[in-house]
Amino acid sequence: MRPSRSFCAAAVLGALILSAQAGALSAKSSKKQATAPVPAAPTAPAAASADDARIKKLAKILRATDRRIVDDDILGLLGDSDAAVRAAAARGLGQIAEKATLKPLLQATSDADPSVREAAAFALGLLAEPEAAERLQAMAADTSPIVRRAVASALGMIHAAASRDALAKLLADPDLTVRANADLAAWKFADPAPLLEEVIGNSGSQDPRVRSSACYALARLGSAGAAPASSGAAVGQLSEADVRRVRAALAVRAGDKEPEVRMQVARGLAKPASPSGSTRSNPSAIPEHLSGRISTGPLPTSAPPSAARPSRPSARPAAAMLKRS
Numbered sequence: 001m002r003p004s005r006s007f008c009a010a011a012v013l014g015a016l017i018l019s020a021q022a023g024a025l026s027a028k029s030s031k032k033q034a035t036a037p038v039p040a041a042p043t044a045p046a047a048a049s050a051d052d053a054r055i056k057k058l059a060k061i062l063r064a065t066d067r068r069i070v071d072d073d074i075l076g077l078l079g080d081s082d083a084a085v086r087a088a089a090a091r092g093l094g095q096i097a098e099k100a101t102l103k104p105l106l107q108a109t110s111d112a113d114p115s116v117r118e119a120a121a122f123a124l125g126l127l128a129e130p131e132a133a134e135r136l137q138a139m140a141a142d143t144s145p146i147v148r149r150a151v152a153s154a155l156g157m158i159h160a161a162a163s164r165d166a167l168a169k170l171l172a173d174p175d176l177t178v179r180a181n182a183d184l185a186a187w188k189f190a191d192p193a194p195l196l197e198e199v200i201g202n203s204g205s206q207d208p209r210v211r212s213s214a215c216y217a218l219a220r221l222g223s224a225g226a227a228p229a230s231s232g233a234a235v236g237q238l239s240e241a242d243v244r245r246v247r248a249a250l251a252v253r254a255g256d257k258e259p260e261v262r263m264q265v266a267r268g269l270a271k272p273a274s275p276s277g278s279t280r281s282n283p284s285a286i287p288e289h290l291s292g293r294i295s296t297g298p299l300p301t302s303a304p305p306s307a308a309r310p311s312r313p314s315a316r317p318a319a320a321m322l323k324r325s
Contacts, residue, residue: 057085065092070100078104083113090116094123102129109135114144121147125154133160140166145175152178156185164189171198176207183213187220192236196221200249212260215253219268222246 057077064074070093078089090108093101105127108120121139124132136158139151152170155163167189170182183202186195202214220235222243238246250268253261 061088061092065095068096070098086116087119090119090123094126097126114147117147118150121150121154125157128158133158133163137163137166148178149181152181152185156188159188176210180209180213183217187217189236208258215261215264218246218250219264222268
């Protein structure tokens with residue numbers, strides 16, 4: 001049966017209507033996309049802007065430090081809202097090392113941020129004023145180990161006799177990095193004998209950093225008669241009995257598994273045993289079981305010029321290779 005003419009017309013009309021509706025929807029969607037606002041270009045993150053501001057401040061501190069001038073910039077930045085900037089300002093004032101910087105640095109030791117207190121403590125050591133030593137002694141009880149570590153180094157720089165008790169506490173600090181720094185400061189005191197027990201104890205620590213630092217201090221003390229001044233400090237003087245005690249403690253570490261420890265042992269035992277004698281004239285100063293393994297001759301004070309400054313290879317071969325390529 002063939003469909004009627006009216007049915008076919010209705011079907012065609014329906015198809016046309018559906019097609020028109022689809023076209024209208026498509027045009028509407030295209031118009032909406034065309035008129036949609038273009039998103040604005042992303043702005044620079046706030047963090048980048050903050051970094052730029054910090055860099056400018058640090059540049060001002062660097063300029064004052066290089067010129068060795070305490071200007072308004074570096075003093076003002078010691079009170080900046082950024083702890084990193086305050087710490088940098090404190091370090092800069094320490095490097096300038098003017099007495100006029102003492103008061104602001106003393107104030108910085110009470111900063112809420114431990115990194116600023118750490119920088120201020122180290123700066124006070126560089127300043128080496130009596131008032132600085134007094135403040136550092138109080139800071140030896142700071143709650144932050146990074147601050148106590150800086151205090152230990154600073155006390156060694158000043159090596160005032162009145163600070164010896166404070167350093168003795170740091171030699172037994174629960175934080176091992178603080179102990180290591182305290183060991184490196186102990187030998188600088190003019191009379192280090194009261195610190196000897198703690199340093200010898202640290203030479204047997206399970207921590208290699210503490211052992212190395214303690215053995216370095218013992219090597220300096222055991223060779224005080226020949227060792228030159230280092231870090232701006234003369235080596236502390238011990239009695240001959242204490243020197244023998246130091247050398248005996250070093251001999252115990254001769255077989256240590258750490259190369260750095262063994263090197264310090266060699267340094268200490270190969271030097272004169274006391275300010276008045278030498279290992280060459282007093283062979284009994286070296287323990288018998290080590291006398292055949294440790295040279296009693298003087299250690300070289302500096303590397304030969306050829307070793308200290310290796311010759312620079314010629315640039316001609318490299319240039320020739322570039323031409324060929």
